[in-house]
Amino acid sequence: MNYIILDLEWDGSYYPKIGGFINQILQIGAVKLNDNFDVVDTFDCIIKSSFSKRVSKRFTELTGITKEDMLSGIPMKNAFSAYNEWVGDDAVTMTWSNSDIYTVLDNEKKLLDGIRLKIDKYLDLQKYIQGEMRILGIEYNSQISLLNAATALGVEVDESTLHNAKADSMVCAKLLKKFYDKERFERLILDTSDPDFFARYTYKPHYITNIDDVEIDKSQLIFYCPFCGSQLKNTKKWKPRFGGFKTVMSCDDCKKEFNANVKFRKMFDSVKVRRNLSERLPKD
Numbered sequence: 001m002n003y004i005i006l007d008l009e010w011d012g013s014y015y016p017k018i019g020g021f022i023n024q025i026l027q028i029g030a031v032k033l034n035d036n037f038d039v040v041d042t043f044d045c046i047i048k049s050s051f052s053k054r055v056s057k058r059f060t061e062l063t064g065i066t067k068e069d070m071l072s073g074i075p076m077k078n079a080f081s082a083y084n085e086w087v088g089d090d091a092v093t094m095t096w097s098n099s100d101i102y103t104v105l106d107n108e109k110k111l112l113d114g115i116r117l118k119i120d121k122y123l124d125l126q127k128y129i130q131g132e133m134r135i136l137g138i139e140y141n142s143q144i145s146l147l148n149a150a151t152a153l154g155v156e157v158d159e160s161t162l163h164n165a166k167a168d169s170m171v172c173a174k175l176l177k178k179f180y181d182k183e184r185f186e187r188l189i190l191d192t193s194d195p196d197f198f199a200r201y202t203y204k205p206h207y208i209t210n211i212d213d214v215e216i217d218k219s220q221l222i223f224y225c226p227f228c229g230s231q232l233k234n235t236k237k238w239k240p241r242f243g244g245f246k247t248v249m250s251c252d253d254c255k256k257e258f259n260a261n262v263k264f265r266k267m268f269d270s271v272k273v274r275r276n277l278s279e280r281l282p283k284d
């Protein structure tokens with residue numbers, strides 16, 4: 001089995017065809033590792049934009065890639081084909097955070113005609129390393145940058161080369177070599193041939209706005225009196241409000257009224273529920 005660490009660099013630019021901005025991939029960098037996580041091969045390719053004649057100042061500062069570099073690059077579909085051939089079969093592809101996957105899917109959809117970047121098995125290296133850090137007692141609430149992770153774990157980084165796709169991949173390789181645990185690593189490998197894999201990445205969560213939707217768990221519409229515990233009665237029908245539903249409920253025993261609010265957010269494979277109950281105080 002081979003291991004690939006893939007690192008893409010992209011630049012946001014206005015794409016007239018869709019009338020909006022797109023994060024266009026302009027560099028593919030990758031390293032191939034053997035079972036010992038030694039680098040056995042590298043891939044580096046600059047992509048020529050199909051619609052833009054320039055790159056942002058920020059992109060050049062970050063990656064060292066100039067407008068001239070970009071303009072002398074190769075078309076995206078050729079770059080993807082060359083990469084696919086280089087990757088070969090039976091490889092686990094890793095990226096630092098899954099934002100690269102979102103960008104790949106977006107570029108494939110908007111800029112390419114049926115060509116896909118070959119990713120068979122996938123692992124989010126940021127998620128893995130952050131898990132290893134947690135075991136070592138290093139807690140991060142937010143997603144950690146590659147530089148911060150390397151610094152926290154004592155892996156040497158030449159900061160001047162960061163955000164060069166190949167250099168970033170080398171840092172990932174060092175982290176992996178130092179913090180590999182077979183069992184925990186293999187548990188995080190995802191099979192991209194599972195239809196759910198890409199569906200999950202392209203799914204857009206939304207609020208359910210029809211109270212009769214089959215996805216709504218009707219038991220979530222039942223509230224109990226916070227004073228006596230009796231089940232409350234609806235005095236009105238559920239009405240849509242701010243992406244959720246509202247109604248007024250009353251307790252027969254306490255003669256109190258309550259505002260009840262509930263929201264159902266449909267996620268890829270679950271429905272998140274938010275409920276709120278507050279007493280209606282008599283108006284004076």
Ligand SMILES: [Zn+2]
Binds near residue numbers: 225226
């Ligand atoms: Zn009550």
